[in-house]
Amino acid sequence: MLETALNEIKRGVSEIIDEKRIIELLKNYFEKGENYFVKAGFDPTAPDLHLGHTVLLQKMSLFQKYGGIVQFIIGDFTGMIGDPTGKNETRKKLDRETVVKNAKSYEEQVFKILDPKKTKILFNSSWIEKLGSSGMLELTTTFSVARMLEREDFEKRYKSGATISISEFLYPLLQGYDSVAIKSDIEMGGTDQKFNLLMGRHLQRSYGIGKEQAVIMMPLLEGLDGVNKMSKSLGNYIGVTDEPNDMFGKILSISDELMWRYYELLSSLTIAQIESLKQKVNDGSIHPKVTKEDLALEIVKRYHGDESARKAKEEFDKVHSKNQIPTDIPEFELEGSIWIAQALVDCKLESSTSQARRDIKQNAVSIDQNKISDQQLQLKIGEYILQVGKRKFARLKVK
RNA sequence: GGUGAGAUACUCAAGUGGCCAACGAGGGCAGACUGUAAAUCUGCUGGUUUUUACCUUCGAAGGUUCGAAUCCUUCUCUCACCA
Numbered sequence: 001m002l003e004t005a006l007n008e009i010k011r012g013v014s015e016i017i018d019e020k021r022i023i024e025l026l027k028n029y030f031e032k033g034e035n036y037f038v039k040a041g042f043d044p045t046a047p048d049l050h051l052g053h054t055v056l057l058q059k060m061s062l063f064q065k066y067g068g069i070v071q072f073i074i075g076d077f078t079g080m081i082g083d084p085t086g087k088n089e090t091r092k093k094l095d096r097e098t099v100v101k102n103a104k105s106y107e108e109q110v111f112k113i114l115d116p117k118k119t120k121i122l123f124n125s126s127w128i129e130k131l132g133s134s135g136m137l138e139l140t141t142t143f144s145v146a147r148m149l150e151r152e153d154f155e156k157r158y159k160s161g162a163t164i165s166i167s168e169f170l171y172p173l174l175q176g177y178d179s180v181a182i183k184s185d186i187e188m189g190g191t192d193q194k195f196n197l198l199m200g201r202h203l204q205r206s207y208g209i210g211k212e213q214a215v216i217m218m219p220l221l222e223g224l225d226g227v228n229k230m231s232k233s234l235g236n237y238i239g240v241t242d243e244p245n246d247m248f249g250k251i252l253s254i255s256d257e258l259m260w261r262y263y264e265l266l267s268s269l270t271i272a273q274i275e276s277l278k279q280k281v282n283d284g285s286i287h288p289k290v291t292k293e294d295l296a297l298e299i300v301k302r303y304h305g306d307e308s309a310r311k312a313k314e315e316f317d318k319v320h321s322k323n324q325i326p327t328d329i330p331e332f333e334l335e336g337s338i339w340i341a342q343a344l345v346d347c348k349l350e351s352s353t354s355q356a357r358r359d360i361k362q363n364a365v366s367i368d369q370n371k372i373s374d375q376q377l378q379l380k381i382g383e384y385i386l387q388v389g390k391r392k393f394a395r396l397k398v399k
Numbered sequence: 400g401g402u403g404a405g406a407u408a409c410u411c412a413a414g415u416g417g418c419c420a421a422c423g424a425g426g427g428c429a430g431a432c433u434g435u436a437a438a439u440c441u442g443c444u445g446g447u448u449u450u451u452a453c454c455u456u457c458g459a460a461g462g463u464u465c466g467a468a469u470c471c472u473u474c475u476c477u478c479a480c481c482a
Binding site: 162225288359388 | 427443450479
C-alpha cells in the first residue's frame with residue numbers, strides 16, 4: 001500500500017528532498033489516519049492556469065488521495081515584488097477587490113483537479129502584514145547576501161551587471177516564511193523554484209517550529225514551441241479554460257517529440273502503456289497523429305467533458321483535414337462598399353491595412369475559399385467569408 | 400559623492416551628419432512541402448488606398464544645421480570602478 005502510493009507520487013517528479021519525511025507522513029496516515037499539509041504557492045496576478053500548472057496540481061491531488069491537506073497559497077503580498085526573474089520590477093499592489101476576484105477565478109479552475117474538501121485557500125498577506133517592520137527585519141537576519149547570491153538567476157544577473165533591487169531579495173525570504181506561518185509538511189513547486197523551496201526548510205529551522213518541510217519539484221512543462229517553459233507571457237500555453245476547439249488544436253500542433261513529454265506529465269495512462277504506444281509508433285503500426293489525437297481527447301475531456309471533446313475532434317477534422325469552414329466564426333456587419341484591406345482590419349483579422357496588403361500580396365487572404373490577389377478590391381453589398389492564413393476566419397455582411 | 404561607459408523596433412544587436420523606416424540574428428506572420436507536426440526552402444515583419452510617395456519612430460525635452468538615430472545642452476534611467 002505504502003509502496004504503491006510512493007511509486008505513484010514519484011512518477012514524473014524531477015527531484016525530492018527529504019524522501020524519508022514523506023515516507024513517514026504516508027506511514028502515519030496509513031497507520032493512524034493522520035493528515036498532513038501540502039503547500040504550493042501561486043501568483044495572484046495571473047489567475048489563468050495552464051497545463052504547466054496542472055502538472056503540479058495533478059500531483060497535489062494525488063496527495064489528497066493519501067491524507068494530504070492542500071494549502072493553496074495565493075501570494076497576494078509577494079506578488080507585489082514579483083519573483084525575481086530579472087524582467088519585472090516591483091509591481092503595483094493589487095487592490096483587495098482584484099485579489100478576491102482572482103482568487104475566485106483560481107478556485108473555479110483549481111477545483112477541476114483538486115478536491116475542495118481537502119483544500120485550504122490562503123492569502124499570504126494575512127500573516128506577512130502582521131510581521132510589521134521589526135518582524136521583517138528579523139526575517140532578513142536569517143540569511144546572508146552571499147548565500148542569496150547563490151541563487152542562479154541572482155548570480156547571473158549580478159555577474160552580468162544587471163540590476164537587482166533589494167526588494168527582490170525579500171521574495172525568497174517571504175515565500176519561505178509562508179512555510180513557517182502555515183507549518184507545511186511538504187512544499188511543491190517547479191524545478192525553477194528550488195531555491196525558494198529550500199528557503200522554507202531553512203526558515204522553519206531558524207524559527208524552530210519543530211519540523212522541516214520535504215520538497216517535491218516537478219519538471220517544467222515545455223510550451224507549444226517545445227523549447228521554452230509554458231508561460232502566459234510567452235504565449236506558448238494551453239489554458240485550462242481554453243475553448244475545447246482551441247485546446248484540441250493546440251495539443252495537435254505540438255511536435256511528435258514533445259507529445260511524449262506531455263504523455264508522461266499530463267496523461268493518466270501508466271508508464272507501461274505509454275511505452276507500448278511509443279513502441280507501436282516507432283514500428284509504424286500506429287500513425288503518430290492518431291496518438292496525438294488520443295492525447296488531445298484525453299486532456300480536453302478532463303476540462304470540458306466527453307461530449308465537448310468529441311465535438312472538438314469533429315470540428316478539427318472538418319476544418320483542417322477536409323478544409324472546410326469552421327462552424328462558429330465571428331460575424332461582422334459593415335456599411336456600403338468597402339475596401340478589402342479595411343474590411344480585414346474591421347473584422348479583426350489584421351492589425352493594420354498595411355499588414356493586410358502584405359498578406360494579400362503573399363496569397364494569404366481568401367474570400368469564400370478563393371485566394372485573392374487584388375489589393376484594391378472593393379467589397380459590394382452581400383455576404384462573404386473572409387480568411388487570413390489557415391486559422392483566421394470571419395463572416396462579413398456588407399450592407 | 401567622484402570617474403568612466405551606456406540607453407536603437409517584440410528581444411539581442413549594427414549604424415556615429417544626408418545613400419536610414421534604420422544591416423544582421425532570434426522570434427513572429429504568411430507561402431511551398433506535410434499529419435494545421437517537426438525539419439527544410441521562400442517572402443514579409445512602424446503606419447497611411449498619393450505605396451519608386453507621404454507621416455511617425457532610435458531613453459526624454461530643448462538647441463545647432465538646408466538636413467540629426469548620429470553634433471551640443473539639460474534631464475531620467477542603467478552598469479563598472481573608487482568612496
